[in-house]
Amino acid sequence: MTKTASKNAISVSAQLKQLSLTQSKTQTHLHSKSNTDESAPLCSETPVFDINSEGEWFYLDSPLPAKFAKLFASVLNCINGEYFLITPVEKVKVTVKRHAIVLVDYQLDDKDGLTFISSIGTEHAIANISEVALLEDAIEINIERGVKAGLGRACYYRYINQFVTD
Incomplete structure (x- = not known):
């Protein structure tokens, strides 16, 4: 150096x-x-x-x-x-650049809510999966303080397979 x-x-x-x-x-x-x-x-x-x-x-x-x-x-x-x-x-x-927080995994809770885990280790809970926005080129959610988070690639495909496709 x-x-x-x-x-x-x-x-x-x-x-x-x-x-x-x-x-x-x-x-x-x-x-x-x-x-x-x-x-x-x-x-x-x-x-x-x-x-x-x-x-x-x-x-x-x-x-x-x-x-x-x-x-x-x-x-x-x-x-x-x-x-x-x-x-x-x-x-x-x-x-x-795109999303302030990138979500890499999630867990479903007993009441149809989700807890997302970000790439930096933060957790973000939403009350209902209807709060997840399916966009043409991304899946995102509004988390605390107006911040938009987007699903990372693996999380994106897992979410699509679990909730969007039959």
Whole structure:
């Protein structure tokens, strides 16, 4: 690894650690509120987080470990079609290529509801399978805070075989 690459890796690592500490301090507060404060000041018009079409998270063009993606997903919001990480003190823009969360598996519960598991290890429950939207090129659901999640390839075909075809 070159000195520049090593320095950049340390810099990104230090920034992620600081972001993680900030998010951890506010996570308990956020979960106690019924609605996230959308009026928190926007830090920058330039997104520093990106989520690609496979549901992989990036921070300043560097891959984000799943544990950090899971943490940041807990404060991910979609407002008027735009994605943000929102804490009580700040709002950060996020670029989303296709779906913010990619669902890789699901379990059916006793009352016709589903619990989906995402590629980053988060769980998302819906009360009824009628909440799942069958689109021409995808299957998606609206999860918490307005965020849209899409079914990954294997989950997509499993869902089609179980609920759509005879």
